[in-house]
Amino acid sequence: MPEYVCAVDVGTGSARAGIVHKSGRLAGRVEHPIVMNKPATDHAEQDSEDIWKAVCIAVRGALKAAGIAASEVAGISFDATCSLVVRDRQGDPLTVSTTGDNRWDTVVWLDHRALEEADECSATGHKVLEYLGGAMSPEMQTPKLMWLKRHLPETWDKAGYFFDLADYLSWRASGSLERSQCTLTCKWTYLAHEERGWQPDYLQEIGLDDMVAKGNLPEKASPVGTDVGRLTPDAAAALGLTTDCHVGAGLIDAYAGALGVLGGFACDLSQIDRHLALIAGTSSCLMALSPDPILISGGWGPYYGVALPDIWLSEGGQSVTGALLDHIIRLHGSVGEPDGELHGKIAQRINELRSQEPDLANRLHVLPDFHGNRSPLADPHAVGVISGLNLDASFDSLCRLYWRTSVAIALGVRHVLDAFNEKGYAIDTMHVTGGHTKSPLLMELYADATGCTVITSAAEDAVLLGTAMVAATAAGFYPDLPSACVAMKQGGRERLPNPDARKRLDRDYRIFLEMHAQRRRLDAIQ
Template sequence: MSHFLGIDVGTGSARAGVFDHTGTLLASAKRDIEVWREAGDMVEQSSNDIWRAVCAATREAVAQSGVAPEAIAGIGFDATCSLVVRDRQGGQLSVSTTGDKRWDTIVWLDHRAIAEADECTASGHAVLNYVGGVMSPEMATPKLMWLKRNLPETWNEAGYLFDLTDFLTWQATGSLARSQCTLTAKWTYLAHEEAGWRRDFFALVGLGDLFEHGNLPEKASPVGAYIGQLTAQAAAELGLSEKCRVGAGVIDAYAGALGVLGGFAGDQQDIGRHLALIAGTSSCVMAMSPDPQPFAGVWGPYYGAALPRLWLSEGGQSATGALLDHIIRWHGAGGEPDAAMHAKIARRVAELRATEGDNLAARLHVLPDFHGNRSPLADPHAVGVVSGLTLDSSFDSLCKLYWRTAVGIALGVRHVLEALNENGYLIDTLHVTGGHTKNPLLMELYADATGCTVIEPLADEAVLLGTGMIAATAAGLFPDLNAACLAMQQGGRKRASNPKSSGRFDRDYKVFLEMHRQRRMLDAIR
């Protein structure tokens, strides 16, 4: 048994990949997941539907790989940081105002709990020192507060509360173990302290009975730790052997961080020069260091949330790929934002740039906070701004707006980078993975607009690779997660920044910062 299965559950699909002990991806498969949207920034899913997609993708990937099911020695899971609610018998409970029990999962990007997040921030509790000083509505605590206040019947019946990754390991093994990654990054668990839970914080925000409803352990399980074998039912549904071992998983972006930064697991000092950029629907940036680097506006520092004995700081942008999709739908010359449309726009942008050069849409500027500013402002109330519009409604005007939106997204990464480097990091290299690697405009901009060297992983599925590393660790092939990361890392292609572009993007960045300042001024007018 020398093969491993990585399972990645994103916002819209579940993917499964089969790896060998060198980290080579032998086969992968994907299944879509239902998403239910309600008014008021409410986004929900069904954990049963997610598990169905996981099982179908797994069976197809294993069949395509040619590996015998009994040769799959371990499984690693990653998933979005969504909240799953189950009753005391383990059945589904509704998190929806419709009352439909099928919708038992509040999706990570759901912003129904902004008011509750503000209350957490206003509490001034010490746990906020490890989330950048500001509670986000994307974290578990405000969502739980909203649930208790607005759906009291669901709250009273709840017997299990899971981050989605931990739900998947529970579904696979029956174990109530929770990952150090999920609890530390999203549930205010302080992994560096002997007593990780600050129960007084939950009492302060009206969740003093959380532990009566959540079945939460006192201690979190380190990433990759063996937590159990597949149950007979899970093995049958996945098409695998009951001897298959399951490891404590991670949030999806953290799997990407393992996949692209795993090669530096043995170099605790140099790893601080490298930033993981996991970029798809949204974007996450992750930096690691041997010492904590706390500061406002960036989540963390989280101890052991990815690699052991390292502190992790997480920033990000709440809508990036989703924003480019929105621009296409929004514009009169747009349409369905599928891969063909994105490629068509990129080709036309290249033609326009060949003619107009650096002056292409130079007066058009986009502040990309259409779904709030996750970092470095930590302001979920922030809104997007577009300056420089005209009456032009042609396809070329869409291409120009798309291009300048992509510039704004890259400048947002630069903004986060500056915050990190002003607070103890010395980052000069970006390791990019996710859907953005398929967008040539963004890949060029990440290098040129930030001035950093960009590394694109050779592994086509770096997020899946990270979960494969977890699977191999849980299976016992390697003595620890660091060893698995070093043995299975795949390297990457290097793209240097173009020094001739620095002046243009320095100017754009000055405008970008000025737009932030002017937005604050407008918001202050009463």
């Protein structure tokens, strides 16, 4: 009898595949890079064919690493960034690029070309905005589609399919045009808690009254973990699996991470609002679950049934975190391209400097909004600020700036948590997964700056674990998604906040909030 599933996670720069036992144990994992095109400022594009090839390479590699036969894999599911894939009526790639090249058929989640359109969506005041923190983000799909319709009318005329990336992968695997309740609710203004999910008056007001029909979007979304069909012969051959493998309706990558670390609490919903998932990598997503809807200004959601069925999810976020630390290294300009070795060297030197100067660089302050403020201000026009620079251009000056940028990232998390708890959450425990778990500096700061107990998932890859829970549900290993989550949870390692650091970080937080206020005052000067 098969006892394994395949989980596929497509991030910003790579596709990862894991073969996971139905107990939640990761048996094999492989990663393969994907390409990105940046033809203009704020434009970021990908090639969905390249993504699919990377997925196939990763799945075949993970199967080999696990040392099991393809027949032992009973289910597969996909999580992915909330990127927008556009195909023509024949299902072939269709350009989203100002270059006109059909290869670039995917608008990457972080693309901010649709800032003007996002502002127009916000100005409608429509009720869909109540579930987006009151403002539309250019990272959502309706402003991006508005931009395409206006600026690439030939693409709009030829379009036959619009997909969130996770749904595109499910379609490539199974041929099914079902769309996940997670993707449509979180990024397409579909209201899953209402009898009629799409809001025609909103779509008409923003000029997308033909979006549902043109994009072959369904009237009803499919709950996460729904069995949307088996692998097609072509997909099975490309992935190295069999046509007996069931495909589960997937989810956005950060939501998979939230499921991987919070899904195990599905057995005690009375305490679930104490827990927050921090999925931290290139950017950071903060997600909390509650049995009842909690509206948060400047947050995304509450979304109904986008991770666990019948449970509401609220999301906050930081548009750049890991990417910001890379940027700070590049900005300094003297030490080369950021990689794991360089980040480690900087962290080691920071700790040496802190041993000599515990309150390191305490006059250097950073606002980390270099790519806008996703939460809790919901201001995509916000900019980053650095205060306290001098003429020092040494490696140590980079280390000081890196450290204070890390402090700012952690204070940004506290800013979001405060907004959540002010509205009714009771968050005191934060579950961290993603690339930041490899940074001792950030893990220390997340606990000390927020005052939360920080749990690092024992799962080798909590995002893959969450997607494996979805695949196990579709495969029929468990009767429903909550049962799969409870059975496959992996626990974690606990870190308590250091009370001695609190006074210093409280002072930094007061300055952080004052810098936000000062930036607003500067922006208001005519």
